[in-house]
Amino acid sequence: MPELPEIETLCRQLRQVIVGAEITAACIIDAKLGTLTDIAGETVSGIRRYGKTLAIELAGNRSLVLHFRMTGRLLWQHTGNGLVPHTRLVVSFPHGRLSLIDPRRFATVTVHKKRTSIPLGRDPLDDGDLSCLEEMAQHCTPPIKTFLMDQHRIAGIGNIYACEILHQARIHPWRGVNTLSPDEWKGIAEATRQTLTRAVACRGTSVSDWRDLFGKQGEYQGHLRVYAREGAGCYRCGEEIIRKKLNGRGTYYCPTCQRSEGGQ
DNA sequence: CCCTATGTTCCCAA
DNA sequence: CTTGGGAACATAGG
Numbered sequence: 001m002p003e004l005p006e007i008e009t010l011c012r013q014l015r016q017v018i019v020g021a022e023i024t025a026a027c028i029i030d031a032k033l034g035t036l037t038d039i040a041g042e043t044v045s046g047i048r049r050y051g052k053t054l055a056i057e058l059a060g061n062r063s064l065v066l067h068f069r070m071t072g073r074l075l076w077q078h079t080g081n082g083l084v085p086h087t088r089l090v091v092s093f094p095h096g097r098l099s100l101i102d103p104r105r106f107a108t109v110t111v112h113k114k115r116t117s118i119p120l121g122r123d124p125l126d127d128g129d130l131s132c133l134e135e136m137a138q139h140c141t142p143p144i145k146t147f148l149m150d151q152h153r154i155a156g157i158g159n160i161y162a163c164e165i166l167h168q169a170r171i172h173p174w175r176g177v178n179t180l181s182p183d184e185w186k187g188i189a190e191a192t193r194q195t196l197t198r199a200v201a202c203r204g205t206s207v208s209d210w211r212d213l214f215g216k217q218g219e220y221q222g223h224l225r226v227y228a229r230e231g232a233g234c235y236r237c238g239e240e241i242i243r244k245k246l247n248g249r250g251t252y253y254c255p256t257c258q259r260s261e262g263g264q
Numbered sequence: 265c266c267c268t269a270t271g272t273t274c275c276c277a278a
Numbered sequence: 279c280t281t282g283g284g285a286a287c288a289t290a291g292g
Contacts, residue, residue, distance in 0.1 A: 001270040032288095052271080069271045071289080086289090104289050106271070142281090151272085160270050208291090210270070227270090248284070250268080 001209050002068045004125065004156030005199035005220065007049050010074055013213035014047045014056070014098075017076055021093045023058075030088035030105060037111050039064060039091075051120045051155025055112070064091075065110045065118075066100065072107030075099045076213045103209070120155035124196055130154070130189035137177035137185075144180065144188070145173035145246055157192070160205055160227045163252045165191045167226045172260035173251050198223065226252040 002010075022043045026036055042058040049055070056064040066072070075084065078096040089100040089109060100107060124130060136153055147153060148162045157165070166173050169191035171184060180188070204210055204218030207228055211217060225235055229252060230243035239256040 003270060006270075067271085069287095070269070071271095104269090104287085106287065106289095108272095146282095149271095158270050205270070208269070247282085249271095 001071050002073065002204070003052060003158035003161050004049075004123075004196055005161070005202075006204035006210055006218070007052050007054050007068070007156070008125065008200050009203045009212050009218070010054060011047050011049045013076070014054075014074075017096070017213070018044045018056070018093060018098065019046060020044065021095065023091055024094060025090075025092040027090045027092070028088070029083070029090065030102075032105055033088055033107075033109050036064075036109065039111065049123075050118045051123060051151055052158070053118055053120070061114050063112050065112050067108045068102070069104070069106035069108070071104040071209050072100060072102040073209065073211055074213055075101055075211070075215055120151055121153040123155050124157065124192050125200070130192060131185075133189065134180070134182065134185040137180065141176050141178050143174045143246060144171055144177050145251060147177045148188075148192075149247075154192075156196070159249045159251075160207070160224070161195055161199065163227045164225060165195045167252075167254060167258060168195060170257050172258045173246060173253050175260050226254060228252070 023039055026039050028036060039058060042060050044056055045059045046057040048057060052067065054066045076096055076098055080097065084101060086101050086103045087099045088102050091098040122132060133154065137147060145162050145166060148157050148165065169187040171188060199205060199220040202218055202220035202223065203212050205220040206217035207221050226241050229241045232241055234241055234254040234257055237254065237256045239254050241252055242255050243250055243252050245251065
């Protein structure tokens with residue numbers, strides 16, 4: 001579920017709520033998550049994001065590292081009501097508690113020592129300069145959409161935003177990366193920066209499960225131009241939006257706006 | 265029963 | 279060795 005804009009939303013909201021606070025207890029509800037070394041008594045010193053990975057940094061130079069996979073999310077509650085369905089982990093603070101909710105149970109939680117070093121590619125928001133992408137692409141041939149979603153190259157783009165970025169840049173998802181011109185790369189970099197920035201401003205995309213830290217839906221679903229719009233008209237040219245599979249993922253695009261050689 | 269789902273990793277074949 | 283595809287993970291919803 002959550003891609004870069006959704007994790008960034010959680011990051012910003014968590015900074016307002018738990019930085020400087022002391023963890024009073026951490027309770028694993030779903031044994032599949034494994035066991036957490038004791039973090040009770042630790043103070044939260046900061047929140048960081050690495051692509052789609054979220055790290056809650058602790059003063060004792062460890063961090064709680066979360067990956068939400070498909071359906072994971074976090075919920076902050078001031079009051080100690082009953083657990084909402086699918087709660088897998090609860091971290092308690094004096095002024096409220098943080099729950100990890102995850103119907104499909106793919107999410108992971110680990111405690112890392114010191115500064116987490118996670119082998120990920122460049123962050124499209126933190127490192128504004130994406131000109132390195134063109135260079136990386138010279139030595140490989142995958143379709144541009146596959147390339148954008150490869151977390152070791154650029155970290156944070158998933159299926160929804162890959163589709164949206166390529167529509168904005170007017171590039172066909174199947175286009176081989178080694179066939180793109182410098183101008184097209186500029187367009188992709190710009191579309192990436194703009195799409196992700198706007199999605200963050202909207203607190204993410206709630207097409208199904210996604211909710212922010214306080215249980216509220218995001219608003220970017222109202223701005224989607226191709227994702228989940230199969231058969232509907234392209235807002236730019238009126239053509240019907242197509243959906244085909246690429247690497248097993250539903251891939252939405254406009255066959256007119258995103259026409260190009262080398263594609264299906 | 266069928267298919268789909270915002271992610272990642274592993275296995276196997278070419 | 280590399281690349282690409284599919285399955286697996288587990289669950290809900292249409």
